[in-house]
């Protein structure tokens with residue numbers, strides 16, 4: 001068994017889990033949600049195993065490295081972080097309806113990583129610039145943050161949909177607006193802490209490798225733009241009392257900025273980080 | 279400026295509205311520099327955007343926008359906003375923390391959202407003992423004060439200092455900004471008039487060569503290092519699939535002609551010496567080769583640097599040799615075909631890999647041969663006296679964010695008053711964050727109190 005097969009299985013598990021959670025939402029049947037949870041747990045387990053397997057496989061091409069060093073590997077790790085954080089939230093806050101919004105994100109990321117012709121999934125040895133433990137710290141911290149922001153964005157979307165639907169009919173499986181709002185805020189602060197750590201570890205790595213911790217290359221600039229946007233969102237909330245719809249929109253805008261930092265910069269702009277595009 | 283105007287200016291500078299506006303401006307304007315190329319030739323801008331737009335770009339320094347007067351002004355205003363805002367609020371926080379909690383009255387406690395009143399058959403002193411032990415069990419260290427009316431107030435708190443988390447985060451941003459200014463070459467050049475204080479430089483150093491200076495990037499001016507750096511050797515290693523694995527320079531630092539340090543520089547493993555950091559940044563292959571030869575059993579040796587396709591004669595070893603073919607990848611030679619003759623029989627011809635010793639058997643003896651291409655190593659040199667401030671700021675920021683987001687200042691009060699043979703008890707608590715979670719803790723403790 002090789003890692004790409006296992007990654008494929010976890011992708012299928014996420015797709016099925018998305019379908020189950022969506023069915024749970026549409027038919028208001030908790031049984032579907034339970035199936036969704038089981039599939040997600042299975043998917044995350046295979047996903048983690050596949051990551052470890054791929055780590056082992058890197059030893060065959062070079063001296064071995066954590067599988068966090070190119071676009072494919074980071075996408076796959078992004079999906080893992082999102083799914084794992086979701087499971088944690090479901091366990092902690094018992095919000096199953098959330099799965100219908102988040103599992104599709106994880107499934108989509110995995111499908112994109114596996115099928116896009118722009119993404120090379122072959123295992124390559126590390127070029128000298130990437131041989132650094134700061135890289136590992138950088139990728140891990142960034143993607144925990146991105147995972148949280150994906151969830152915050154999904155929560156924002158859920159809030160807006162629920163608010164729209166609230167006038168028409170009550171969907172008992174979605175949590176109350178107030179608890180969605182509260183959880184959005186919690187997820188945002190969690191993500192903000194990790195994004196800050198991600199930017200900091202990235203800066204330290206840049207300083208170790210190139211002698212400048214900050215060079216305003218497009219990727220760095222976009223990451224600080226994203227950071228500013230979330231800082232703005234948080235301040236609007238705890239000093240101006242913004243909540244509900246406005247925070248929901250801001251968490252969606254924030255996630256769009258995250259996506260642009262991650263994909264847009266690689267595809268539309270050029271810079272130091274361009275090797276990430278391969 | 280009248281006092282009133284001054285006050286409203288300070289009010290503006292202390293306001294969060296301004297902060298939100300500046301955060302919005304910073305994030306939107308920062309996009310410009312990611313769309314319009316930075317530091318390009320002026321001609322490129324008029325070619326790409328037309329002469330009018332190019333003039334506008336020059337006027338607003340958009341070709342170097344992150345160092346432009348207006349962007350730096352925005353950042354400065356942001357920093358001032360942060361300082362004034364914090365200075366405005368800090369005294370209030372300090373007053374809050376200095377408040378005498380043991381002076382809280384029962385009436386005030388009754389207004390807390392977390393509170394529970396109970397009547398206890400126990401005499402007051404015994405009840406107080408219970409309270410103290412329950413507080414202790416849950417990790418709270420309580421203080422006690424008896425009021426004039428004979429009632430007793432118990433008070434305990436956790437993590438009051440976590441309220442400073444926000445200020446730590448805000449201060450950390452300022453520290454990072456100061457660090458960035460201190461380490462900025464432009465600041466050293468233009469304000470301190472001392473470009474040695476902080477710089478980014480570069481040197482292309484051939485193997486065996488020395489340098490006592492580097493060249494400042496963009497200004498193209500030499501900057502003295504105050505010591506000598508010699509490149510002893512440069513190596514490239516490749517993976518089996520041809521991808522580069524390692525770029526490595528062996529270097530020696532010399533002070534007044536004395537070797538003081540011999541070390542290696544690799545990508546991600548810079549050399550730090552006297553405040554200057556040298557980074558492996560590039561290399562330049564030369565089309566000549568160093569050949570080391572040793573003849574056995576005589577033990578005579580020779581080291582020669584030769585270009586390809588040139589016959590060289592080694593008198594003491596009694597041979598002639600030369601490079602007759604090369605296999606290259608770009609400018610980098612992977613192996614060469616060597617020709618070697620000692621005048622007896624046929625000449626030897628063989629492919630030799632760079633850096634791998636080979637043994638050539640000849641009628642006149644055994645020749646140990648090692649060949650390597652000559653390189654210059656490209657080293658970037660940076661002197662950044664502000665980087666430690668930046669790192670300190672980063673550390674403080676993460677600590678502060680953690681404290682601001684995840685720790686909360688929690689307070690518990692218990693007011694005990696005589697009531698016939700028993701006593702009347704009011705248990706109350708507050709937390710500035712994570713109120714739901716604290717509510718659970720509070721309920722658990724209150725239930726325990728009631729059970730006794």
Ligand code: HEM
Pocket residue numbers: 228231235238239292293294297356359360363367444447448451679682683
């Ligand atoms: C991007 C830069 C900034 C970051 C990362 C940042 C971070 C934070 C954090 C983590 C908090 C605490 C949130 C909480 O209590 O849950 C906070 C609160 C606050 N920030 Fe900022 N901040 C920034 C810029 C600013 C600026 C420029 C101002 C200027 C007015 C400002 C004003 C405030 C205020 C008034 C509070 C509330 C303080 C309180 O609760 O007493 N912040 N900030």
